[in-house]
Amino acid sequence: MTTDIATERVAGQRPTLPDLLFRPFGYVAGAQSLALGLVAILAAGFLGSLSRTHFDGVLDMHTGLVARRAFFFGAGLIDWLSLSVVLFLMGKLASRTAFRAVDLFGTQALARWPTIIAALAALAPPFQRLVAGLAAQLSSAVPAGGFSIPAGDLAFGGLAGLVAVVCLVWMVWLMYHSYTICCNIRGGRAVGTFIAGLLLAEIISKLALGIALRA
Amino acid sequence: MRNLPTTCPSCDSQLAVARLVCPECGTAVEGSFGLSVLAALPTEDQRFIVDFVKSSGSLKEMARLLGVSYPTVRNRLDEIIARMRAAEEEEPT
Numbered sequence: 001m002t003t004d005i006a007t008e009r010v011a012g013q014r015p016t017l018p019d020l021l022f023r024p025f026g027y028v029a030g031a032q033s034l035a036l037g038l039v040a041i042l043a044a045g046f047l048g049s050l051s052r053t054h055f056d057g058v059l060d061m062h063t064g065l066v067a068r069r070a071f072f073f074g075a076g077l078i079d080w081l082s083l084s085v086v087l088f089l090m091g092k093l094a095s096r097t098a099f100r101a102v103d104l105f106g107t108q109a110l111a112r113w114p115t116i117i118a119a120l121a122a123l124a125p126p127f128q129r130l131v132a133g134l135a136a137q138l139s140s141a142v143p144a145g146g147f148s149i150p151a152g153d154l155a156f157g158g159l160a161g162l163v164a165v166v167c168l169v170w171m172v173w174l175m176y177h178s179y180t181i182c183c184n185i186r187g188g189r190a191v192g193t194f195i196a197g198l199l200l201a202e203i204i205s206k207l208a209l210g211i212a213l214r215a
Numbered sequence: 216m217r218n219l220p221t222t223c224p225s226c227d228s229q230l231a232v233a234r235l236v237c238p239e240c241g242t243a244v245e246g247s248f249g250l251s252v253l254a255a256l257p258t259e260d261q262r263f264i265v266d267f268v269k270s271s272g273s274l275k276e277m278a279r280l281l282g283v284s285y286p287t288v289r290n291r292l293d294e295i296i297a298r299m300r301a302a303e304e305e306e307p308t
Contacts, residue, residue: 014282027284181286
């Protein structure tokens, strides 16, 4: 019988750094992950409010938004709740065993911690200058000589964008890992229901965030 | 004492006990004896079950003991339950 990577870990073995980065939910779940995850979501919201970076959807990250600080905090919470609720229902449909809601909701919250790094990258002054410059140039007519952006800002902007993409991919992996561990689903069934859940949660979160932004 | 092998190294079928010996007097009993469902499980599963019973069946306590998360222990238990069910189905009636 095949066994899941995380359930193969044996007693007394300390988790390695790759375990903590990519398979953390073999070691932390429940109320502990919920508390840590909520702190991470709020921290990312706070950093996002400083850099005007918001996570407007389960998988989205955009910068340059002018909104109340509460929206930056609320966006992360809406993203988390949207996916957690959808995956909980998916898990109930697809899993053959019982599982606890607190494990899924907690680990899904903690799976969002890479957004802190993404929000931090967007906070860097060269990236802020790049975004401000791009916004100014895009809002006006293209000059004859084309856009002029300092090479340093452009390079750093590209790097910050790359960091953000890596963080989002990492976050999706952690979300998937949380789903498979907490609901005890594997293989094609896990992949299929997770992707369906992710798409559904993306739509729900977009709708909810649209309402929240207008409120 | 060495671990009891439960599967055939050649064809992976479940082994049966053919000979039992009293370590005190050396009396030997020969025949074909089946393994119980628990004895047929791999050693690490048997160890898990012993720890689980000693923890009064508390998955939380097991998670603390093993240094892993609650769902990890729950999944491990589910795997063992599946193996036990498979072993029961394999048992001749």
